[in-house]
Amino acid sequence: MKPLIGITSDIDENGETFLLADYSRAILKAGGLPVVLPAGLEDIDEICKRIDGLLLTGGEDVNPLEFGEEPESNLGKIAPERDKMEIALTKCVIEKDMPVFGICRGQQVLNVALGGTVYQHIYSDLEETLLQHKQQADRNYPTHTVEVKEGSRLSAYAEGKEFLVNSLHHQAVHDVPKPLVVTGKAKDGIIEALESTEHKFVMSVQWHPEALSNRDDVTSLNLFKGFVEACRGGGVGRMIDSE
Template structure:
C-alpha cells in the first residue's frame, strides 16, 4: 500500500482587502511558502480560514496535523494586558478561531506547530503573556531579518536542530511569562525565547521565526513525521 501523506491544516489571514487580477475583495489568504513547505516535507496542505470557534474540534478531528500561521499581534486583552501604543490593531475573529483550533489540537493530541504569531498564541492559550514590543528582530518594513537561535539541550527542538541555526525573522513581540506546562527550547543571543514546546508524549512546538520563508525544512518535516 502506498504511503499515506498526512493532511496538515494551516490557519490563514483574514483581510478586508486583497487584490488579484481585476479584483479587490475581502480574502482569506496565506503566503505560498506555507503550503510549499508542507508539500516539501511530505504532507498535503489544507487552508483553514476563520470559522465559528464551536466547529474547531470537528475540523481538527479530520486533520493529521495543525499549523497556526504568522500574522497580526494577539489582542492584549487575551492575556490580561492593556495595549501598548506600538501594538498592532486587533484581529479578534482570527484570535477566537485560532485559540479554538489550538484548544482542540491539545485536547485531541493532534500534532501542533505554531509559527511566529502561532507560537505567541499557543503561549497565550496556555495562560502565558507576551512582551508587546522589542526591537532588533526584523529587517526593514516587509523584509525578513536573520539571526541565529540556539536550542536548549534535551528538548524536542534540540533533537530537530542541535546546532545554532540562522533563521528568517520578522516580529516585534515575544513570549513573556511562559504558559502552563510550556518550556523554552531555543533562545536568540539576546535571550528572547525563540521556541517553546510541551514535554510529553504529544507533539506541540512553537517557533518564533518563519521557516516558510527560508530553506530549512526540518521543523515542518518533524511535524509531518509526527502526523504520519
C-alpha cells in the first residue's frame, strides 16, 4: 500500500490554493500517494492521524514574527495563515516521529518550528560576498555546489562529498536548534541541508530537488525515494549523531 504524503500548498493573490506539479510528480515517481493540504487548514490533529509523512514545500517568505523578529525592509511577501498552519503541523508530525522533508521555504519552516531563526534577506543580513542564490537559469538546472557532511543521510543519497543544486531563495536558515544539525553548505557558508539527530526521518534542503528530478538527477531521486520509504515504515533510522 502506498504511503499517503501530505504536501503543503501556497496561496495566490486571490486567496486560492495552488501547488507546482513537480512536488506531486516527485512523490508519485518515488512510490508515494500525494495529497495536497490547503494552506490555512485548521484540522491539524486530524491531518496528523491520516497522513504517513509531511512534505513542506517552497514559497514566499516566512513571517519573522514567528521567530521573534520584526520585519526588515527587504522582507518579501508573507502568508501568515500558511506559516501558522505549517508550523503547527510540523510540530504535530515531529512529536509523533513521522517523516518530514522540507524543501527551500520548507527548510526554514522546519527550523522555525523547532525554535530556530531565519535570515530575512541574506544579501542585506550578511556582510560576506555570497553566491547567486536566486538563479537566473531555468529552475530545472543546477547552478552551484553543495558540500556535504560525511556520515549524514544526505551524503548517502548524494553518493559523494559535493554535488550541484539549483537555487531559488533569498532567505536562509540562521540559528539552528537541537536536534537539527547542518549536513550541507554552499561554498559561501549558506546552510543548504539539515537533519535531526533524534528522529527516524526529519531532514530538509534549501534547493529544489522536485525540479531537478525532472532531469533524473540521482541525488534528487534518492531524496524522494528515501523519504517515501521512511513514510512506508521502511528504511533506516537517523544516520548522523550530534556533535
